[in-house]
Structure formats: structure tokens, C-alpha cells
Amino acid sequence: MRFDIFLEIESVEKTIAFYVNELKMFDFSHNFGNGNILLKHKKSSICLSTILKKSIDNPNANSFAIQVEDCKKEFERIKKIEFSNNSGISPFPNGNEFIEHPLGIMFYLKDPFGNEFSIFEDYYDFLGKDAKKY
Template identity: 25%
Template sequence: MMKAILRLKTNSIKDSELFYCKDLELFDFYQDYGMGSIALMAKNNPGFMLLLTTGTVPFTEEYLFELQTDNCDALFDTLKGKAFTTPGRLLSTTVFEYPLGKSIALEDPSGNKFLLFEE
């Protein structure tokens, strides 16, 4: 199996791990590499991993990645009613629909923006 690893800078490894694994419930802890780096594996796609490293998070308005989900509407309903345990947040106020699918925008505790989408 081929893997894709996305490197993300984070202000807090712990907050980021809690956000992706507990708040969103989309990733599982995979490995602690030490020296401020851990890997998380997407629950529904073991070929996609986030490598979280401590460091200065570059500011950008762009979405850094997109992750496919089976049901954007159900996930949005779950997330909008959930009290996150971290400073991460749901950016979307509704599910955005476009001709080829749907998406919702989120921001992790370090300010990294990303989309969850459904085709």
C-alpha cells in the first residue's frame, strides 16, 4: 500500500492530537517519533497520515489539505453541536454544495485550515 504523509507545523502537539483524534474522531495515533513529532493515521484511509511537528506555523488563508468523508451533512451536524476540547474550530456555518460535491471547512488549534469533502 502506498502512503501519503502530510507534514503540518503545530503550536501544540497535544492540542493537535486531541483535535484530530478526539474532537473530530477522524484520525488515530500512529507513532511518536520523539523530538516533537508524532504521526496520526486517518481512520478510513490508512494510506493517509498527518505528521505533526512543533514549530512556527506559517500563516496562510489557503486550505492545506482536503480529506474525503462519506457524509458531509451528517458530519457537519455532529461537529456543529459538539463542544471541542481544543481551540480548533468549525469554520463553516453550513455545508457548501458545489456541482461535484459538498465540503466543510475547519481550522485546527494551530490555525491550519483544511476541508472535509464528499463527492
């Protein structure tokens, strides 16, 4: 299982310089483009995922993400829960409750305090293992 922590950054280069080259606690894993990179902690399954500050216009901006093996199954399980305090699945701006894209599938949840996080399934393991066959 992988846990992603999201960082707002101003520069991909400065981020790599600090976390990879200077701190030496993370390895560069993948560049998704548009300031979105994935850095994997050298000794755990924690990853830093970045987004450029100037590109943050997503009302679903989350602070962490949890990887699961079957996102659709987890979505259906969570959808049945009767959450209190306006918690639960948080739709995307287009109204969809989950989104599937070439790299994987994900959905957002909101806790009682309005904090959002995502549940995701990667169709490819960016941490160096072979691609899943889908």
C-alpha cells in the first residue's frame, strides 16, 4: 500500500534539489507533467506528490491519498456508508463521483472538518515494478 502526501511547490527543480539531492531521503519516481512529480521515500511506501501553486484551481485539492488494490470495489463499499456531519464521497466539479484516466482511477472523500483526501488505484506501479495488465 502506498500513501501519498501532497505538497504545493513553486519549482520542480528546487523540490528535487531539496528532497532528492540534499536531504537524500527520497528518490525521483515519475514526472506526470505540469509540475506534478512523484518522489518515493527510500525506506517506506510514503510518496510526495507535488502540484504547482499557480495551477491549483481544483476545489478537491487533497492533502493525502491512499492507494487500494481495487478502487471501484472500495468506492462501492464506501458509497453504502451513512456518514455523519457532511462527510463522505466528494464529487468532482463535473459532478462525477470518481474519475478514471489512463494512469488509474480515483475518488475523493471529505472528513467532518472539510478536509479532502483521495482513494486511488494505479494501473501502473510508478515505484518501479512491472505494469499491471488491464
